[in-house]
Amino acid sequence: MAELLPETLRDSVIETTTETRYNQLADQLAEAIARGTLLPGSRLPSVRRSAEIYQVSINTVVAAYRRLEDRGLIEARPQSGFYVSNALPVLESRVEEHSLAASPADEVLELIDTVFAAQTNPAYTNISLACPQTTDFYPGGKLGRIMSSLLRRQPQLISQYALPPGNLHLRQQIARRSMSLGMMLEPTDITLTHGCMEALQLALRVTTQPGDSVGLETPTYFFLLPLLASLGLKAVEIPTDPQNGLSLDALELMLDEKRLNAVIAMPTAQNPMGFTMPLAAKKRLARLMNDHRVPLIEDGLYAEIQFGPTLSPAVKSFDKNGWVIFCTSFTKTLAPDFRIGWVAGGRFSEQLRQLKAVSSMSESALLSETLAVFLESGGFDHHLRTLRRRYAALVDEAKSLIMRYFPRGTRATQPQGGFVFWVDFPASVDTVKLFELLLKEKICMTPGTLYSPSGRYRNALRLSCCYPFNARYTDALARVGRQACEMSGLPPGIVTQAAE
Structure with a gap:
């Protein structure tokens, strides 16, 4: 210019x-x-x-x-x-009172079903699904060659059950890699699972029983809500800062009052806001859970997609007495369709292994060995470096488009990893109505109410940046912005006063 x-x-x-x-x-x-x-x-x-x-x-x-x-x-x-500047105005810290323990609202669960149906419809332009839309985000060719070689050399792999805790070679490689997040794990600490969602479900099943209360960040990953509902669990929203994560003062008060039976949190590259908790806060979180003997289920799904020069360690790395259960998978980084995740259960490891055996038995020996060979070769490290740079660039590109097309007064979080972030429209924009309007144009976005069991955040949305911003996606974002401008009566463009 x-x-x-x-x-x-x-x-x-x-x-x-x-x-x-x-x-x-x-x-x-x-x-x-x-x-x-x-x-x-x-x-x-x-x-x-x-x-x-x-x-x-x-x-x-x-x-x-x-x-x-x-x-x-x-x-x-x-x-x-x-x-x-490429930076959107930062979403300010907000002090919110936590809600009482309650089952997720029916309207929230119904909306999740509607959104999921649209997300999986190939006729829709999807700017919300947290799953890359093109194959070049993953090393499919290399994984295919490894798999073909394994089938030639070890054809017995497809005729074997890899009984829990799962393929030893892969668990050895996971234990080695866990050191990059500060964890010192043994292969015996790890159980392979069918993706991260099964790891989270197993962790909830071994730590809670129907009627128990589970603390959640707010906003939180929306599929946790139907998961809690299916297990008969109540959700408690814990105030969460857009930059620093869980309010540990609020959490400590709830623990003191014995109001929580477990906590699920995503302290690193959180979905949907993208924050990573400061190191001191992670240490305090681990100490609180150990002192009160309440399990923390740590969702580390995006923990290896951090944008900084060094990786912030997992809360699990500060766990003294085994009260932190770490859950993750390779679905966001390496091979979504393999559906291979893992859980490091601390004091609950044996219970998790037993429950895995009676719930879904085992993961594929062939797929597990394919991942193990790829990890051992060092290919994953090179792939992750490329992936981190690409996602950081796509997040910046998405912010530039928001600055251009979204209504004045829009703010956003500043993700430190992953490929999703949180956008707050001016209060007059109702994103549930916006979602309904855009569905008629075959554009799918996720309203903020999905991310709260009580249906908060009606003027917010989560934006996913795991696809190339070609004309199709750029036009979809522009259309979201135009509809939001019409709804709010505000012109497009970054704020000019609120950040003073």
Whole structure:
């Protein structure tokens, strides 16, 4: 994009007091950003050049640029200049009272069924399903070659049961890899499962009984709600900060009052908000659960897709007495259709192994051995590095589109990993109604109410970024934005005041 700004924008800056001049210049530039005249990532004129263009002092331009930086609309890059920010206004911390223990509302469960039906319909453009839409996100070719080789060399694999706890070679590789998340596991600590959802279900079944209360982040992964309902469990929403995760003060109070029989949390690259809890908070969380002897079921599904240079360790790594159960799978990182997950159960390991045996018996010996060979070869590490970069870039691209098309006043979380994040529209946007409108256009998005057992977050949605932003998906996002603008009566573009 050209460095100079449009003449209409340049001519609108009037000569008056210094304070008015820099405020007006800042407001005009902010308006250009909101309209999309200045696109995210584009470079602004240098301070000296802007002073010449607008016939103002350098100090006036510096003050205007500083004001835009404070709003989060532009950013300074060392030895490069000023650029329009790619960052959406950050979703602010909110203090919410936790709800009483209750079964998930029927309307929430019904809405989950409706959304899932649309998500799995190939006729719909899906911007919500947390599953990559193209094969190039996974090393399918390499896995296929490994599998073919195994079948030639070990044809007996397809005639064997891999009884619980599952394929030893794969459990050995998982134990080795778990060190990257700070965990020191033995193969005997690990039971293979049919994806992460079975791991979570098994963990709930060995730690709770019907009528018990389970603490959840809010918002939380929406399929936990029908899972709790199917097991006759009650949900308790624990206040959750969009940047820092579970309110540990609120959690400690609930534990002191003996209101919780178990807790499910996703402390790393959380779904749907994308946060990773600070290290000190993870340590305190592990200590609380051990001190109160209440199991924490840690969902680590996205833990290896962190964007930072080093991986934040799992809460399980700080578990002293085995009260943290770690659940994850390879479905989001390597091979969705293999449906191979695992659980490290701490003090519950033997119960988990026994329950796995009587529930679904075993996982495929061939698929498990295929994954084990791939992990042992080192191919997974290279694949993960590529995947992390790609998802980080796609999240940034999605934010740029939101900044351009979504109504003014929209805010979002700042994911530290994974490929989903949380978007808050202005309060006048009802995302359940928005979902219904978009279904008529064969576009599927997930309303925020799905992510709360009590049906909160009616003006929010989760956005998934695990597909290339080609014309189909870009047009779908733009259509979501246009409908939300019509619903709110607000113009598209990033906020210009709320971030001050």
